[in-house]
Structures are given as structure tokens and as C-alpha cells.
Amino acid sequence: MDLRALRYFQAVYEELSLSAAAKRCFVAQPSISAAVQQLESELDTALFIRNSKGVTPTPAGEKLYPLACKVLDEVVDIKRQFKEPSAPLPLRIGLMPFLSGPRLGFLLKELASQVPELEVTLVTEDQPADARIIASNQVGPNEVFHKLWNDHYVLALPAEHPLTRLTKLNLEHLEGVPFISRSFCDVLDAWHFALEKRDVQLLVKARVHTEEYALDLVAAGMGVSLVPVSSVEGRTQIATREVSGIDMARVVGLAYTKDRSLPEALMHAIEQVKKQF
Numbered sequence: 118m119d120l121r122a123l124r125y126f127q128a129v130y131e132e133l134s135l136s137a138a139a140k141r142c143f144v145a146q147p148s149i150s151a152a153v154q155q156l157e158s159e160l161d162t163a164l165f166i167r168n169s170k171g172v173t174p175t176p177a178g179e180k181l182y183p184l185a186c187k188v189l190d191e192v193v194d195i196k197r198q199f200k201e202p203s204a205p206l207p208l209r210i211g212l213m214p215f216l217s218g219p220r221l222g223f224l225l226k227e228l229a230s231q232v233p234e235l236e237v238t239l240v241t242e243d244q245p246a247d248a249r250i251i252a253s254n255q256v257g258p259n260e261v262f263h264k265l266w267n268d269h270y271v272l273a274l275p276a277e278h279p280l281t282r283l284t285k286l287n288l289e290h291l292e293g294v295p296f297i298s299r300s301f302c303d304v305l306d307a308w309h310f311a312l313e314k315r316d317v318q319l320l321v322k323a324r325v326h327t328e329e330y331a332l333d334l335v336a337a338g339m340g341v342s343l344v345p346v347s348s349v350e351g352r353t354q355i356a357t358r359e360v361s362g363i364d365m366a367r368v369v370g371l372a373y374t375k376d377r378s379l380p381e382a383l384m385h386a387i388e389q390v391k392k393q394f
Contacts, residue, residue, distance in 0.1 A: 118159060120192060123185045125152035126164065130182050131391075134171040141263070143378075156181075186392075193385055206234045206380060211246035213255065216328070216369070219350045220266060221250070224390055231386035248379060253368040260372040263387060266394035268345035270304060270365040271357040273331070275338045281356045288315045288362055295322040295340035297331045304365040308343060311363045 128138035129149060139146040157164050164178040174182065212221075229235055240246050249260075256262045272291075274280055280290060288311060296319040299305070312319065322340045325331050331342040336354045345367065349355055371387060373379055 119152070119155065120189065122152040122156050123189060125149050126156055126178075126181065127185050127189060129153060129165065129172060130174055130178060130185075131388075132171075133173070137171075140261075190389070193382075204234065205236045206232065206383070207236045207238065208248065208379075208383070209238045209240055209244075209246045211240050211242050211244065211249040211251075213242055213249070213251050216250060216252075220347045220369075220394060223393075224250075224265065227390045227393075228383065228386050231389065232380075232382050235383065247377065248371055248373040250369065251372055253370060256372050257374075259374055259376075261375055262370050262372045263384075263391075264368055264370040265387075265391055266347065266369050268347050268367045268369060270343055270363075270367075271346045271349070272341055272360050273335045273344045273349055274341045274356050274358065275335060276354050276356050277338075278341065278356065280341070280358065283358065286358050286360050288312060288317045288360060291319060291341070291360075292317050293320050295320050297322065297334045297340045297342035298324045299328065299331050299342070300324055300326055304343075304367065307365055308363075315362070 125138060125142060125144075125148070128141050129135060132138045132141060135146050135149050135153075139149045142149065153164060160177065160181070162177040163175050164181060165172040165174055210225075225237060225239075229237065242249070249255075250265070253262060253264070272280075272286060280286060280294070283290070298319070298321045320340075323334055325334065328344050328348045331344060332348060332352060332355060334340065335342050336352060343360075343365075346357060349357055
């Protein structure tokens with residue numbers, strides 16, 4: 118069985134699209150289709166159902182996926198066992214000021230664990246970088262974007278805040294409530310539009326640059342703030358509530374310019390980490 122075909126199958130399964138899998142694997146779509154057809158012929162079963170929106174795994178596809186992942190992971194491990202110690206692999210990653218939280222730390226920790234020679238330097242968005250961790254709406258026209266996780270926004274409140282008595286809030290509940298605003302927020306325009314539409318006036322008590330600063334002030338009882346739900350993970354002193362009438366979300370991923378490919382070992386590690394989000 119061709120390992121490349123398994124890798125292409127894995128990409129199709131995770132992307133649910135032949136074209137997206139081709140883009141991810143940097144090959145033409147016919148190569149992806151041929152690999153899947155080869156596997157289906159060898160196994161004498163259909164692995165995907167094609168439809169207008171992409172593909173859906175069959176029960177056989179669902180069964181093959183964990184087996185394929187295990188085989189591909191073992192191949193990587195075998196190569197690593199016999200690989201000579203590598204020279205340091207420097208990687209400068211640009212971080213947007215609105216991005217923080219446990220998921221970012223977990224991502225960097227796992228990449229360092231799976232690619233031991235990796236030497237990561239985190240830089241701000243105005244400094245040169247090999248890659249950027251950004252929201253999908255910030256991808257440049259000359260960049261490749263690999264999705265890492267989805268985030269949706271919630272209201273973060275001190276654990277003992279009176280509004281925690283409600284299971285779901287309306288924007289009107291925020292009228293006159295002390296609020297922590299972030300000057301760098303990827304849904305800021307949509308948030309302000311929603312407030313203006315409902316004619317809600319926030320009582321802004323502080324303006325900060327990052328999610329971490331905002332959450333520190335929320336935990337201290339200074340006010341409430343709009344944050345991605347993933348950034349609140351592990352903060353027991355903070356409660357979260359959905360705000361009805363708005364549906365704000367973001368897709369976070371790794372972006373790099375099309376003319377600068379990243380090392381294969383690093384890309385494999387990124388694909389493995391994605392599965393854990």
C-alpha cells in the first residue's frame with residue numbers, strides 16, 4: 118500500500134474536500150483523486166461519497182482513517198529514530214496582539230516536542246517572520262493558510278459577577294456595565310456595529326492590547342470583556358456567558374508566503390497538533 122496514497126487520503130478525510138486536500142498537499146487535484154481511487158481499488162470498497170459540497174467518509178473511510186494515521190505516525194517515528202542529529206531549525210513566528218491563551222502555548226510546546234531541532238522565536242506583527250499565527254480574515258493574497266482551530270466569542274465575567282446568575286445575556290444587559298475593551302481585536306468592527314444597532318452604550322473602564330491583559334482585569338473584578346472562549350481555558354476565577362443576538366467567531370491558523378515552504382517535519386507536526394484542538 119502506497120504511503121503517499123494514505124497521506125492524501127488523510128488530507129481528504131480531514132479537509133472533506135479533494136480540492137482543499139490538493140492545496141494542503143501542494144499537488145494537483147487529479148493526483149489526490151487517483152490516490153483515493155487506488156486505495157478504494159486495493160480495499161475493494163468506497164472510502165468517500167462525493168457530493169456538490171465536497172466529500173463525506175463512508176463507514177469504510179471512517180474505519181481506515183485511524184489506521185492510516187497510525188501508520189503515517191509510525192513512519193515518521195522510524196525516520197526520526199535513524200535520523201542523524203540535525204542542525205538547529207530556527208523559526209520566527211509572528212503573533213498578532215489579540216492572540217494568546219492556553220491553545221497557543223500548547224501548540225508551541227507540541228511543535229517543540231515533535232521537532233526537537235526547532236528553535237522558535239516569537240515576534241510582533243511588525244517584525245520579519247517565517248510564518249504568522251493569525252485569524253483567517255488577515256491572510257494576505259500571497260500567503261498559504263493552514264487552519265488550526267475555530268474560536269467563538271463569549272462574554273468573560275468575574276466569577277461572582279451579578280450577571281452570572283443569567284444563563285444567557287442580551288446586549289442590553291451590558292448597558293452601563295464596566296467593560297474592558299481591547300484595541301486589537303479581530304471582531305472589533307462587528308462588535309461595535311452590534312452595539313450601535315441596539316443603541317447600547319458601554320461603560321469602558323480600561324483599554325488594553327491583548328486578551329491576557331483583558332482577562333487579568335476581568336479576574337480582578339474590574340469589568341467584563343468580549344474574548345474567544347479558548348482564551349479562558351483554565352481560568353477558574355472567570356465565568357463565561359453567551360450573548361444572544363450576535364455570533365462572532367474566528368478561524369486561527371498558520372500562514373506563510375507561497376514562495377517560502379516550511380520544513381516537512383514541521384508541517385507534519387502541525388497536522389498532528391490540529392487533531393487535538
